[in-house]
Amino acid sequence: MSVIDTAVQQLNARLGGGFDGTAKFVITDEGTIFIDQNGARAGDGDADVTLTASRETFESILDGSTNPTMAYMSGKLKLDGALPMAMKLGGALS
Numbered sequence: 001m002s003v004i005d006t007a008v009q010q011l012n013a014r015l016g017g018g019f020d021g022t023a024k025f026v027i028t029d030e031g032t033i034f035i036d037q038n039g040a041r042a043g044d045g046d047a048d049v050t051l052t053a054s055r056e057t058f059e060s061i062l063d064g065s066t067n068p069t070m071a072y073m074s075g076k077l078k079l080d081g082a083l084p085m086a087m088k089l090g091g092a093l094s
Contacts, residue, residue, distance in 0.1 A: 049081035
């Protein structure tokens, strides 16, 4: 199973089926995950916030070994768009 497929399953379990807004994760050299009121899925679209990270950083955020805020502050997680939406998503991932 790809990192995208695994992440979609984990994100849907954590988000409880939906997210109030739109966000996408761009995982460098792997693909994109889009999140909205219908949950997470592999794919792309216009989003309130775009978060970009390497596979290693993204996986460590999902497994809880890296705090999303610390990843952002250290430059491992790039953000484009609405910071409040990113913080809301980060809360769901922690």
